Amino acid sequence: MNRLQPLLTLLSFLNPWRNRRLETYVLLRCLMGTLTGLVVIASIIFLIDYVEISKSLGQRADLNSFQIIGLLLLKSPNIILVLLPFAFLFGTLSAFVGLNRRSELIAMRAAGVSAWRFILPATGMAAIIGVLTITVLNPIATVLSDRYDQFNSGLEQSDTRVKRTDIFLRQGEVSKQTVIHARTQDARGTLLDATFWTYTLAKDGTPTFEGRIDAKEAVLKTRNWLLKNAREAKPGEPAQYFNQLSIDSNLDARRAFDKYAAPQSTNFWELPATIFQIETSGFSAASYILRLHQLLATPLMFAGMTALGAAFSLRLMRIGGLARLTLSGVGLGFIIFFLNQLCGSMGKAEVIPIFLAGWATPAVSLLAAMTLLVYTEDG
Template structure:
């Protein structure tokens, strides 16, 4: 808060206090809802207690909280500015000739910084906790109530070779990915760049080691030749354990710093990386979205209380926040469907929200 006057610091502290209170309330609601939901899903097991369910809840909740953080800045900002308005503090500021821009911009900048921290720090932590949540839940629910392992499909490759991997089941032991009942289809690109089938390998088990797959009880068959058996075999891999696990996860579950590598590996394997690219752009736009929500909160809360209609205007701000949220989801869906360019799908909602807030603020403050 260096360089800010006493008034700006006061309003900023009040705004941050409102944001903190909104974060506490929303987090408590999310934890409660997640606990009830997991109790219904996992808690039906006789050997799973409330402590384990609560532990799973704490692992899962940060990912959900991250999704709702824009509402934290919207609700917290509205709460802070409405409080200042009802205590006639905004009247005193206006009477002293102080422009609203003077104390709104520091709050918006604080939201921008919070957005950058969310993307760079909270997102990787939430992704790691969510990955642990998925593993712990799968372990608790393994072979329960008819749950059966699902087939696993992976693909890796580079400029010369492509390998399609199919397995009947997977698990992770001490950070090592292990596949069972594995089939590997190896293709080599010809001069025209088209893949040509070269060989097929069947293995009872495959472990992903640094830089290679370690196969056990292997049968190798090449086109036009008889199969050859071996106890073990190593196959070069372009995946690491984390990248392999990310293939089983949605783009939302991958940490921000891992997304560029996920995009590169996915495209090397011949798949479309549009989902990962969209998620990367959305995370880059997150700071702007937080700042836009902070400005919207101020724009809908500066009407003087003595003029009436403040509650209705604040309610309209909340409604507009939900509109922005659903617009963001809708634009993301259009981006995933290649209907909108990924850049536009990710950046349009925060830009529209920011322009809406600035327009209303200019109309309210400057006429």
């Protein structure tokens, strides 16, 4: 107990309702239920990913069980964060249903305690956890996912059965754009048989061809490309040959070859700079802007799911219909999750405004829960 005392003191300090026993008791019940729901969801994801990694990577590399578990711990956290709203929904449902079955909820209501008094602390704590998720857990999960992708890429490069595809990149500034093409990429990340086409942009955005550079090898450094055995040609001028040639670059050397594939691989703190870089290079950053809005809306989503779980489990046992109402809450939670995915797809395609795609579903979930609470509590 003495060893746990510092942790309990820290948790007590983080609890804004620490001086109120009733709110603290209900809050702890909700946190325990959420933790239980998280363990169940994580276990299912671990099982699915274990089978997938064993089938996909196990055929290309001699991996033992401990190595597969290590890869599992790198890949799964990102997926768990996507499904984390369900942990709040199921955890809050189980917590309030438990309070209902033990007649504790009846005692609270009989004492004249409003439902708002013990629902708002749980909702507020869910929002606080949402802030911690996007600022701390998301960057950690992104780093782990990057390491998994690096391991997977290393296997693909060493596997001769994997078909090599051409590489296309693009970099640029406000008045200049460069399109890069390479036949292949070796194990060190060096582009082979690379070609650089450079264009200048007029004020109306019209591109004008400026020149072309062909190089046997091209290595992306921190601020520049290092080209070997390069040939530079410009319109109306004789070609020039260089053993080594350096040209400026604003691409990130760590993420230049995969950043356009998955916005989920960019953590919360890097998203603004990545969005600026993609837009400067002439690409659409809609997926990354949507990802930023979805992360910013995470506290609202967690709070909405928590409030929904509470709203659908407040019906007293003696009135009946609690099981049906609870199942309705679970069904509505799944509908909200798939609605969020649908809005995300429509936002990426720019069918609806990106801001609306990122914030609509969390706002609707919280407003629906508040409406149901007002209806059941205040008539």
